[in-house]
Amino acid sequence: MTDDPKTLVSTDWLARHLKDPDLRLIDASWYLPDAGRDPKSEYDAAHIPGARFFDIDEISDQRSALPHMAPPPEKFISRMRAMGIGDGHQVVVYDGMGLFSAARVWWLFRLMGKTDVAVLNGGLPKWLSEGHPIEDMPPVMRDRHITVSLQNHLVVDVxxxxHASKLADHEILDARSPGRFSGEEPxxxxxxxxxxxxxxxxVxxxxxxxxxxxxxxxxxxxxVFDAAGVDLKKPVITxxxxGVTAAIIFLALERLGVDRKALYDGSWSEWGKYDDLKVATG
Known part of the structure; x- marks a missing residue:
């Protein structure tokens, strides 16, 4: 794998750059409720040195009834400033699953116009398996100025x-399991x-x-995209x-240089709720 500080970096890359003064590490671990894991207490017990904890549920638009929708820019700015993350920093995001929720936070930074951000390939599990250091102390955080420029084209609403579903002029790619996609699993x-x-x-x-x-x-x-019958020349909605694993598809598309793509933030939590929206099965 070629390291790319705008998409994906290896554990070797992070080990070399861990002490860089302009590096900011984020633990973006988040789990489905049925996983029985508490990301914040796991972070408190062990994290990569210098990492800040990013609470996906708290750093969100809490005016919305939908789970962890993208936060308003003002909220993102205030939380990042308090975490000491700002302009001129190289951000690296990881999670406790390998590559799961980190892509969501990477996408949030992209949505806010910040491009010097990468996901740690293999996350905390790979870092630990290779014997790299961890700590249980929170980092010293000093306010850092951050400017954002909302990239509205990277997100779509219901x-x-x-409209895209009716016209079939986009590739709408669903990251859920085949059983949930087909409707065989509740x-x-x-x-x-x-x-x-x-x-x-x-997908x-x-x-x-x-x-x-x-x-x-x-x-x-x-x-993988070819096997799913995806035409990457069409604009893509993930x-x-x-809205968490949809960002994994988004990251994969970015790796492939696919420009026309957006994430449906409400995802099935929204679409599956309203009876006036059509649902396909099988």
């Missing part, structure tokens, strides 16, 4: 997705219908990853259960 969130957005295609996020939680090579990623 109206835009409904959704883990209560009150949501089973199935998928009409004219969407299933299960795990098919983009290796068993050790690292992202597949660019050639292998292309094979979706999932609540």
């Amino acid at each position: 109206t835009q997705v409904a 959704d883990p969130r209560p009150g949501l219908r089973a199935g998928h957005i009409p004219n969407s295609k299933n 299960y996020y795990k098919t983009l990853l290796n068993e050790n939680g690292t992202m597949k090579t660019k050639a292998e990623l292309r094979e 979706t999932c259960g609540s």
Whole structure:
């Protein structure tokens, strides 16, 4: 893998740059409720030296009834300033699964116009397996000025997705498991219908990853999209259960140089809730 400080960096790269004064590390661990894991207490017990904890549920738009929607720019600015993350920093995001929720926070930075941000390939599990250092002390954080420039084209709402679904002029890619996509498995969130957005295609996020939680090579990623019948010349909308694993597809597309792409932030938590929106199964 070629290290790219704008998309994906290796544990070797991070080990070399760990003490760089302009590096800012973020632990963006987040788990589905049924995982039985507490990301903040895991962070408190052990994290990569210097890492700050990014609470995906708190740094969100809490005016919305939907889970962890993208925060307003003002809230993002205030939280990042307090965490000592600002202009001129190289940000590296990781999580406790390998590559899961880190991509969501990477996408949030992109949404806010910050491009010097990468995901740690393989995350904390790979870092630990290689014997790299960890600590349990929170870092000393000093306020840092940060400017943002909202990139509205990187996010779409339910109206835009409904339009794209009806016209079939976009590739709508769903990162959920095949069982949830087909409607054979019930959704883990209560009150949501089973199935998928009409004219969407299933690109299960795990098919983009290796068993050790690292992202597949660019050639292998292309094979996954080809196997799912995806035309990458069309504009792409990524979706999932609540906008977390949709960002893994988004990151894979960025690795492949696909420019026209956006993430459906409401995802199935929104689409599956409203009876006036059509649902496909099978």
